[in-house]
Amino acid sequence: SQTIHQWPATLVQPVGSPLSLECTVEGTSNPNLYWYRQAAGRGLQLLFYSVGIGQISSEVPQNLSASRPQDRQFILSSKKLLLSDSGFYLCACAGNTGAYNEQFFGPGTRLTVL
Amino acid sequence: RKEVEQDPGPFNVPEGATVAFNCTYSNSASQSFFWYRQDCRKEPKLLMSVYSSGNEDGRFTAQLNRASQYISLLIRDSKLCDSATYLCVVTRQGAQKLVFGQGTRLTINP
Numbered sequence: 576s577q578t579i580h581q582w583p584a585t586l587v588q589p590v591g592s593p594l595s596l597e598c599t600v601e602g603t604s605n606p607n608l609y610w611y612r613q614a615a616g617r618g619l620q621l622l623f624y625s626v627g628i629g630q631i632s633s634e635v636p637q638n639l640s641a642s643r644p645q646d647r648q649f650i651l652s653s654k655k656l657l658l659s660d661s662g663f664y665l666c667a668c669a670g671n672t673g674a675y676n677e678q679f680f681g682p683g684t685r686l687t688v689l
Numbered sequence: 690r691k692e693v694e695q696d697p698g699p700f701n702v703p704e705g706a707t708v709a710f711n712c713t714y715s716n717s718a719s720q721s722f723f724w725y726r727q728d729c730r731k732e733p734k735l736l737m738s739v740y741s742s743g744n745e746d747g748r749f750t751a752q753l754n755r756a757s758q759y760i761s762l763l764i765r766d767s768k769l770c771d772s773a774t775y776l777c778v779v780t781r782q783g784a785q786k787l788v789f790g791q792g793t794r795l796t797i798n799p
Binding site: 609669683 | 723730731732733734735738776785786787788789790791792
């Protein structure tokens with residue numbers, strides 16, 4: 576079964592600073608990878624997903640970007656953070672065959688922008 | 690209208706009680722359905738998939754009604770450790786993307 580690593584676990588950043596969150600996956604190959612954000616007291620919002628190296632689909636316009644330089648690495652970035660970027664960032668992984676593509680989540684990064 | 694709607698709760702029930710959550714979805718093309726559980730300040734974890742014929746896993750029973758676009762989760766003989774937020778999830782676009790409900794918060798009281 577797959578294991579999803581995310582770091583850092585917690586991050587406090589000033590407004591206007593850059594961001595780089597990393598997600599790596601073990602135990603699977605050619606997975607679909609996802610970035611979600613969960614704001615305090617709210618549901619999960621899909622930010623980006625990727626079906627392969629270099630393939631990124633964006634769900635909502637924002638000041639964030641994503642990259643997939645390797646099969647099992649997914650990076651979330653920002654050049655300048657906003658206060659509204661605070662939240663719980665979750666990376667998820669799913670197989671890419673069959674109808675029931677259950678997603679599994681990493682432990683998340685809790686970001687506070689001050 | 691949200692694509693997936695859940696009663697946010699909170700539901701406070703005594704230990705041993707039976708509790709049921711409902712969820713409705715708006716996209717009739719949705720293909721797969723899941724219930725996830727999320728503990729406070731933790732990542733969501735898959736609780737169970739929901740199959741067309743309904744399925745049971747121990748104390749948990751999930752049912753799907755495609756005609757009414759309705760999913761349910763029943764928890765019998767609830768335990769203190771069942772306290773969590775329960776997320777209703779449906780897929781769209783070739784099952785590559787999940788859409789999450791806001792979640793229903795459940796607290797089991799001793």
